[in-house]
Amino acid sequence: MSIIYNEASKMFSLYAKDTLYALAVVDEGYLSHVYYGKTVPDSDLTYLLRLDEGPFYPSKNRRETASFMDCQPFEYPCYGTGDYRESCLMVMDKDGMSACDLRYVSHKIYKGKPKLEGMPATFAEENEAETLEIIMLDKHLGMEAVLVYTVFEELNAITRSVRITNKGSDPFKLTRVLSMCVDFETDKFDMITLNGSWARERALERARLHCGKQSVDSARGESSHQSNPFFALVSPNADEDMGEAYGFNFVYSGNFFAQAEVTQFERTRAVMGINPLDFAWLLESGETFTAPEVVMVYSANGIGDMSRTFHDLYRKHLIRGEYKNKRRPVLINNWEATYFDFDTDKLISIAKEASKLGIEMLVMDDGWFGHRSSDDSSLGDWFVNENKLKGGLKYLVDEVNKLGMKFGIWFEPEMISPDSDLYRAHPDWAIQIPGRVSTQSRAQFVLDYSRKEVRDHVYGMLRKILDNANIEYIKWDMNRQLTEVGSTVLPKDRQRELWHRYVLGVYDLQERLTTDYPHILLENCSGGGARFDPAMLYYSPQIWTSDDTDAVERLKIQYGTSICYPPSAMGAHVSDCPNHTVGRVTPFETRGYVAMVGTFGYELDVTRIPQEDRDAIPGQIEMFNKFNPLVRNGDQYRIGNVNEDNTWDAWMFVAKDKSEAMLTVVQVLARPNYKSRNVKLKGLDPKAMYRNEETGVVLSGEALMNCGMNFQFWGDFRGKIVHLVRV
Numbered sequence: 001m002s003i004i005y006n007e008a009s010k011m012f013s014l015y016a017k018d019t020l021y022a023l024a025v026v027d028e029g030y031l032s033h034v035y036y037g038k039t040v041p042d043s044d045l046t047y048l049l050r051l052d053e054g055p056f057y058p059s060k061n062r063r064e065t066a067s068f069m070d071c072q073p074f075e076y077p078c079y080g081t082g083d084y085r086e087s088c089l090m091v092m093d094k095d096g097m098s099a100c101d102l103r104y105v106s107h108k109i110y111k112g113k114p115k116l117e118g119m120p121a122t123f124a125e126e127n128e129a130e131t132l133e134i135i136m137l138d139k140h141l142g143m144e145a146v147l148v149y150t151v152f153e154e155l156n157a158i159t160r161s162v163r164i165t166n167k168g169s170d171p172f173k174l175t176r177v178l179s180m181c182v183d184f185e186t187d188k189f190d191m192i193t194l195n196g197s198w199a200r201e202r203a204l205e206r207a208r209l210h211c212g213k214q215s216v217d218s219a220r221g222e223s224s225h226q227s228n229p230f231f232a233l234v235s236p237n238a239d240e241d242m243g244e245a246y247g248f249n250f251v252y253s254g255n256f257f258a259q260a261e262v263t264q265f266e267r268t269r270a271v272m273g274i275n276p277l278d279f280a281w282l283l284e285s286g287e288t289f290t291a292p293e294v295v296m297v298y299s300a301n302g303i304g305d306m307s308r309t310f311h312d313l314y315r316k317h318l319i320r321g322e323y324k325n326k327r328r329p330v331l332i333n334n335w336e337a338t339y340f341d342f343d344t345d346k347l348i349s350i351a352k353e354a355s356k357l358g359i360e361m362l363v364m365d366d367g368w369f370g371h372r373s374s375d376d377s378s379l380g381d382w383f384v385n386e387n388k389l390k391g392g393l394k395y396l397v398d399e400v401n402k403l404g405m406k407f408g409i410w411f412e413p414e415m416i417s418p419d420s421d422l423y424r425a426h427p428d429w430a431i432q433i434p435g436r437v438s439t440q441s442r443a444q445f446v447l448d449y450s451r452k453e454v455r456d457h458v459y460g461m462l463r464k465i466l467d468n469a470n471i472e473y474i475k476w477d478m479n480r481q482l483t484e485v486g487s488t489v490l491p492k493d494r495q496r497e498l499w500h501r502y503v504l505g506v507y508d509l510q511e512r513l514t515t516d517y518p519h520i521l522l523e524n525c526s527g528g529g530a531r532f533d534p535a536m537l538y539y540s541p542q543i544w545t546s547d548d549t550d551a552v553e554r555l556k557i558q559y560g561t562s563i564c565y566p567p568s569a570m571g572a573h574v575s576d577c578p579n580h581t582v583g584r585v586t587p588f589e590t591r592g593y594v595a596m597v598g599t600f601g602y603e604l605d606v607t608r609i610p611q612e613d614r615d616a617i618p619g620q621i622e623m624f625n626k627f628n629p630l631v632r633n634g635d636q637y638r639i640g641n642v643n644e645d646n647t648w649d650a651w652m653f654v655a656k657d658k659s660e661a662m663l664t665v666v667q668v669l670a671r672p673n674y675k676s677r678n679v680k681l682k683g684l685d686p687k688a689m690y691r692n693e694e695t696g697v698v699l700s701g702e703a704l705m706n707c708g709m710n711f712q713f714w715g716d717f718r719g720k721i722v723h724l725v726r727v
């Protein structure tokens with residue numbers, strides 16, 4: 001049994017593999033957080049709450065409840081009743097008052113994991129997970145909160161979400177509903193976050209916690225390039241292989257808020273949820289609001305182990321669909337090859353050459369619809385521009401299919417260009433504040449996806465395209481952030497719901513799309529990697545990682561992304577040089593090594609690249625096919641860290657049964673007067689013998705991990721892949 005309730009101590013013990021998470025009902029029905037960390041046998045841990053120390057416990061000292069409120073570790077703290085730390089819940093009641101106060105009513109424990117209505121979430125079979133629901137009540141408001149915890153039996157993972165229902169007769173507004181709070185005993189943590197910008201997403205940052213609040217967030221309407229909805233608290237000595245790590249990841253694609261707060265008592269409150277900024281949700285009597293899911297992963301064995309748990313969880317319990325466990329077709333995308341300047345002949349010429357080299361799918365990127373020939377028109381006009389695609393889409397797709405290749409297409413379904421038929425017909429469909437000039441970004445506005453008729457209309461256009469030709473892949477892009485967030489149809493007391501309703505609208509359409517077209521491989525994208533979040537993984541088994549395709553920049557981006565997302569879900573392409581984002585020239589071979597640990601494909605004009613690069617493609621594809629099962633199913637071990645030492649990088653993928661491994665080593669900058677670099681391997685079976693498939697040399701796992709292997713490179717940006725097989 002994974003979840004145990006002890007009647008005597010009123011403590012809940014949630015066991016997830018080697019993790020224990022404990023909480024307890026205390027005096028007057030408060031729900032306190034007891035412990036989160038390495039598992040300990042079932043025992044009464046409520047002594048950790050120190051309820052016998054000091055005079056502050058309500059039953060001991062009624063006149064001093066405030067001190068109790070401000071130091072007790074709470075599971076789901078409420079605003080306005082004496083807990084001055086960050087709260088999870090805040091309301092505005094019918095009189096404009098904001099305090100709330102939840103007390104325990106009852107609980108239930110059951111097998112499996114419930115769905116989150118209309119929202120993405122991890123899932124599990126009955127025998128894989130167990131769920132605890134704790135029902136809490138604010139009597140004054142008639143507000144019920146159900147705290148939902150699911151533990152995964154085989155993984156050190158626990159998920160949380162919250163459902164709030166108005167059980168009273170008067171309406172109230174939720175002005176803050178976070179999904180998770182953990183009150184830690186200590187403030188001795190480093191905080192890891194993944195931050196950046198366009199073309200340099202998810203750069204890892206690590207800093208010691210200090211008194212006060214340290215947060216990351218997005219208020220842009222998407223999870224964002226700037227900060228990822230992830231943070232980890234790790235012990236100061238933690239590295240890839242040792243120390244404690246607690247990772248938190250929000251299964252959400254809109255505005256988020258994640259914070260660690262060091263309190264006056266040198267403890268840490270960690271919270272995560274929908275960004276309360278500009279958020280409000282009206283709950284009429286009987287209505288329910290569901291807060292999205294937070295995934296919590298604990299590791300007693302370093303940051304690498306935490307990452308591997310996230311990877312396993314997402315590969316097995318989040319990603320869905322036909323491609324979940326399948327190798328993805330090797331694609332060639334025409335964006336960096338042609339940008340907007342293409343026609344049927346150009347695309348067919350690329351496909352012809354690509355098919356000869358073994359590339360399996362042509363993806364037609366932005367610019368095929370309306371009268372789009374630059375980025376300033378036609379979003380929303382999802383019909384084919386027959387001036388560019390002479391003979392229409394079906395002709396093109398058939399020709400590509402005749403070459404033995406699949407065909408994929410780009411859409412940006414959430415957007416509307418002011419210069420579009422759609423905008424001319426429905427200017428009110430754009431998100432806007434009537435009477436105020438709307439801010440343009442990339443010459444486009446955002447559609448009001450809270451409106452079903454808008455979604456239906458866009459979906460109708462998409463369907464026409466999809467039903468007209470044999471399309472087997474979609475890149476769903478989203479290229480601007482939200483401003484002037486107003487809807488022309490929502491009533492004024494529901495306008496602040498638009499941020500969240502918008503995200504729910506996106507989920508609705510992606511759910512419909514993946515249900516109606518289960519054979520289509522979906523890749524999400526947002527100006528590169530601004531929506532690399534777990535919610536998107538629920539709909540698409542891969543996400544475009546970054547518009548930066550330079551092999552060296554990708555080392556950092558893919559390193560940071562792998563902190564909580566599986567590399568097998570990272571869209572990664574070999575592109576042309578000098579690289580279009582940074583102007584760097586790297587060997588074709590190295591670009592392949594870096595893209596190969598993602599979904600793998602090409603983004604270049606294959607008819608124009610040097611002959612020797614073209615000649616290298618069949619070999620690269622063969623290599624990708626060989627190693628992809630390891631990347632998809634194996635365990636990743638990060639060895640180098642380009643963020644700390646930008647002269648080299650290395651990583652491994654090891655089969656779960658340790659029978660096989662791949663090691664990639666990249667020398668970023670050559671070092672003069674330096675002998676070979678020694679790289680110590682990880683994750684192998686120490687007692688087993690491994691053969692280097694290239695050299696035939698056999699060494700024990702022990703030797704490879706303790707003594708390492710030597711690598712010598714000549715020149716910058718050189719790399720190597722080593723394949724080890726157990727003998």
Ligand code: GLA
Pocket residue numbers: 335365366375410477479525526527528529544546547
């Ligand atoms: C975004 C994507 C790119 C490309 C362009 C097209 O920037 O990230 O890959 O599709 O849009 O406009």
